[in-house]
Amino acid sequence: MSELRQNIITRDWVIIATERAKRPDKFAVPKRELKYLIPHQSDCPFCVGNEEDGTVETFRLCDRNGWKVRAIMNKFPALSPTQGGVRISDGIHRAMSGIGYHEVIVEHPRHDLTTALLAIEDIANILLVYRQRYAEIRKDPRIETIIIFKNHGESAGTSLEHPHSQIAATPVVPYQFRTRIDEAIRYFDDTGECLVCRTLEDELTAQQRIIVESQYFVAFIPYAALSPFHIWIFPRRHSSSFDDINDQEIADLATTLKTVLAKIYYGLNNPDYNYTIRSVPTGELGTKYFHWYIAIVPRVSRQAGFELGSGMYINTSLPEESAKFLRSVVIPSINPNS
């Protein structure tokens, strides 16, 4: 008999399909050789030496050996800051010019690495650039929502191998954000608590779905995970927006993120994945009722017609078992690509 669970933050119902359940290690993707990846590729636009390809650099984090992380404007941006935001309302139609920001964060000079294999300091550098760009973009009063995300692998939406992530800033509040905020406000009005803080407290008490805890962050599989190995990383400190993160927290998050991504890398054979950093819309900064967090979605299952047609999810893994499995994954001390 399957079980339905409601995700308290997204409000989505998930069918935990025990009849179809697989053992956690069965979600591992077939082993892939990384033999074609070399540290430097002459035709890669993100590799060292190819920086002058016409892209506009918005930020560069350097040491004496050169850049460590770069932020550049996307060559084919979905949104662009060069124009005023014009709202059009024509009958039932609403449209707007595509103003906003769409930047690429080139995460490391080396072509053949991925976050799971990077040094902690390198991951901290990426997070520092996220914070810098986030804070800078937020100053634009036309921006309502900023999303940081990473597509790792083809089924997660990228064909570029060089490690990179993206920042998108939109001139609207996405409807999904609005509905989640409305629900969080309702919860706050009922209880006086932030829904994210409360969920975190609950997970720490239950200790059934935790993957790793650190001084400032907790990584866990939600009670009603929308897909197998759907992971949340919550900051312990209540804060509405990612750019409020301080230096100690960045160092700590780098370790937590590396640990979680390495456990996925080794435990599930480097599956494709997305991660996203969600903050509240810029118009809601400083709010008490909701706070920023990271979601990681390994691409080990597929959304089919049921999900499209209902907005519900079928998850063929038990969150408690997936978390136990990830806790047990040992990260080798030797990095295979170093």
Added chain:
Amino acid sequence: MSELRQNIITRDWVIIATERAKRPDKFAVPKRELKYLIPHQSDCPFCVGNEEDGTVETFRLCDRNGWKVRAIMNKFPALSPTQGGVRISDGIHRAMSGIGYHEVIVEHPRHDLTTALLAIEDIANILLVYRQRYAEIRKDPRIETIIIFKNHGESAGTSLEHPHSQIAATPVVPYQFRTRIDEAIRYFDDTGECLVCRTLEDELTAQQRIIVESQYFVAFIPYAALSPFHIWIFPRRHSSSFDDINDQEIADLATTLKTVLAKIYYGLNNPDYNYTIRSVPTGELGTKYFHWYIAIVPRVSRQAGFELGSGMYINTSLPEESAKFLRSVVIPSINPNS
């Protein structure tokens, strides 16, 4: 410069990314040979002769030559009707036993056909079985929402070649349904109109995104299509629930569905796709403010981190151009598999 459009029914914002736009025919998938498909496959659980494999048949539509369409209980159901629905509320967690229905509709005795290639009468038979099962399942008072859907092809979530679709009935109203209904009620309260009726009227006036019109149905690409070739088929007659469809409308819908799916089949080289039939929840039957419709989503693009992290969509096609392209696709009169 890209354009943001808001989908009035889903409330989602879509970035129509003209900078990245492709010509409609560029979304065609690489041609696939169907050479391995034969009319009958001895190891296919849905082929004639293999019916007695332990599955429970819930309905069979026959003529003197045997069955035309069968409904069977899913062998690995996500939801099952055999138990009472128990709600559990434990602190912030809400859960429920997985009661409901999960049936497979075997659409045709032949293994090698697909809806785009079927005769109109065969498609009408499938729709008749949908209606019969829908009406039957709706009698169970534990059921809140019934979704009919089809997964065509591996990237749409099925590995079974034999043409089939599914019905799922859930003991909860999915949150996505609830939010859309709330918005439709707000629109109704503001205007006295059903949002679906109004959208249809608007599309018929604009005549820019229509694919095909028939006596009872209109197929079009929405103004803010969430993905390339995202298609809606709306009934002209206001009706909240699919099982209210009458025999004339079924015959007409069979023609419309065949036309649209054949245009996709020939125009885009038989891409994988999902379709879903969405009705209002059973608790809202007879409502004036929302009505049932079909959504078709060809799998010609991918959701990546931006979509996951924002609930917004990037669509690299212009709905008006995609509709024009589909209008121009000519369906050959000779069925290649007949």
